[in-house]
Amino acid sequence: MMRQHSIRCFPVASAALMMLLVGSCKREERGFRVQPPAADTSTLPMLTAFHAGPATEPAHLSNPYEQNAYAMSQGKLLYENFNCVGCHFHGGGGIGPPLMDDKWVYGSEPDQIFATIVQGRPNGMPSFRGKIPDYQVWQIAAYVRSLSGLANAQAAPGRSDNMQMTRPPASTPPEQPKQSEQPPSTKMPS
Numbered sequence: 001m002m003r004q005h006s007i008r009c010f011p012v013a014s015a016a017l018m019m020l021l022v023g024s025c026k027r028e029e030r031g032f033r034v035q036p037p038a039a040d041t042s043t044l045p046m047l048t049a050f051h052a053g054p055a056t057e058p059a060h061l062s063n064p065y066e067q068n069a070y071a072m073s074q075g076k077l078l079y080e081n082f083n084c085v086g087c088h089f090h091g092g093g094g095i096g097p098p099l100m101d102d103k104w105v106y107g108s109e110p111d112q113i114f115a116t117i118v119q120g121r122p123n124g125m126p127s128f129r130g131k132i133p134d135y136q137v138w139q140i141a142a143y144v145r146s147l148s149g150l151a152n153a154q155a156a157p158g159r160s161d162n163m164q165m166t167r168p169p170a171s172t173p174p175e176q177p178k179q180s181e182q183p184p185s186t187k188m189p190s
Contacts, residue, residue, distance in 0.1 A: 072139070
């Protein structure tokens with residue numbers, strides 16, 4: 001009788017154990033259509049420090065694409081397809097500033113990177129306003145932040161064939177970004 005009871009309880013107990021194990025696993029949510037933050041041009045960071053009123057630090061937007069592996073891999077493709085590699089190479093810098101270090105001239109926050117891509121910057125960074133849809137700009141911004149270890153390491157794309165001598169972005173240790181000075185060519189002569 002006792003053996004019959006244990007035989008009947010075994011499938012119920014094993015089913016409960018399987019439900020517990022499956023429920024405790026955390027998987028990445030595969031949201032292929034994640035809504036980017038609102039990208040209204042009135043909320044973009046200002047290009048200069050000159051503005052009316054008291055000095056206030058604007059609230060920065062978070063980029064949900066930084067938690068999404070698919071969106072970041074799309075950002076990587078867009079980074080290459082829009083020829084960002086032509087100036088920034090594969091994050092190491094060249095004609096444009098490097099994106100793999102801790103020095104950011106125009107800010108390292110997602111909305112600041114978005115503004116840089118959309119508005120452009122003096123001395124070389126073209127404006128992509130109206131040329132790239134907002135959601136793709138946010139995907140590129142997520143990938144750019146992953147190059148310096150600022151995005152979610154579990155969602156960051158892996159190593160490309162052309163980056164065999166460096167660590168993949170997913171294993172780049174995060175560094176605290178520092179505000180860098182403007183390049184000498186952008187400063188007004190005294």
